[in-house]
Amino acid sequence: MQFRPDRRHILTTLASLPWAAALLPAGAAADPLADSGLIALPGKRPLIKRTFRPPNFETPPLALRDAFTANDAFFVRYHLAVIPDTAAHDWRLRVGGASAQSPLELSLSDLKHKFAHVSVTAVNQCAGCRRGLFTPRVPGVLWEHGAIGNAVWTGVRLRDLLDHAGIRADAVEVVFNGDDAGVLAATPRFLKSLPVDRARDEHTLVAFEMNGRPLPHWNGAPARLVVPGWAGTYWMKHLSSIRIEPQAFDGFWMKSAYRVPANAFPIQRVAAQETADTWPVTSLLINSLITSHRAAERLPLGKPAQLRGWAWDGGSGVASVSVSVNGGGWRDAALGKDLGPFAWRAFEFPLDTATAGHMTALVRAAGRDGARQPEALTPNPSGYYHNAIQRVELEVA
């Protein structure tokens, strides 16, 4: 695929967006192609470019205001640079492995016509979302708030495919491969694994649609894994192979990458992938995101204002969202429609603009499982799981 970032389009886009100034160095000439300018991949609207190749593009704040993140605005995250554009009719999905009774191979047509269709609304969040906001800073793709999106995913249950192949009693994990690869043969393929019970969970899908449309190329066409409640690293794009195996998978992307210090986070456990020191990243933590206001925004004196955004967790569902203004007590925000336990949920809280001056607003979500966002982030070497309470500084004038 080829694309040319259209400089005029980028500048026009930047000029039209109220929050775009935050993307540009203060006082510097606006050069959107330097560092984090907005650039459009083919089929995508202009997004925040983190890296060109492998492509890592973040959803801009304005597009995060939609309940369902638009397909052309959804973030793009790759580890490896060779990304085949597989035509739907050429695509095949192999289901096999040492613990499969009868391996099978499916075309996209087989997938769509031989198994029941299921839809789930779910947040897809990169484990490293907000890594760029860590203090002390850590290396990696320096995402801010936009390595996340909420969408309706439609496909078939992974469980139906696994059961069709037959899971032997000795099965421990299911290992997934996608079509993307490194430039060098020596670079490990991006392989991930799930324990059999998570793979057989009724909500785990092999999806071919996103928000009622075919998956965008950059989000895993023709079909990808959808693991609601778990970090995006497990949502294998361009899914090509599913292997049922009698032992825990020990490849680089499970054993060495996407690891957090043991006991650091209240996440779901996968004993077979734990060591004394580290655990694998798994389920999402309770979290929230303010979308209505950007830092240092001015609120007109006396004009009604609403603080809005989203809250989500790893699947227990959002119980409440609280707001604290200028150090005052926590007060409940109103919650929007419940789109399901894996979706994000809207919150809204009226801000008092009767008095001029500085305003600090904090937002804290709580899950139905009792978990609450912490005041401080939990340091970890790779910058995962940033779910600290978000603070926005505003100016009433």
Add this chain to the structure above:
Amino acid sequence: MRISRLSATLARTAALLVCVQAQAGEEVLKLDEGAGHDVVTTSCVLCHSLDYIQMNAPVMTHARWEATVRKMIDKFGAPISSDDAKVIVDYLSAHYVGAQQ
């Protein structure tokens, strides 16, 4: 020595012509001039765009660059000689560090 370095660079360049699927747009990325620039750009760009270097500069130290280059060689199979690895680490440590050493 100079000739072998040159031929290594030529070999890398030839490999690039064959392998790299540059993402349009990344050609605007330029690294600081300085000793080691060419070795860095031809080695690193084989697998990824140069914005990875710029993006992480504020977080990096000499030790972190050393660990990162080792990871590229040992984990990702980057075909970089130990001589070139030293040139790369020295260049990155001179131009793309921001964290306290």
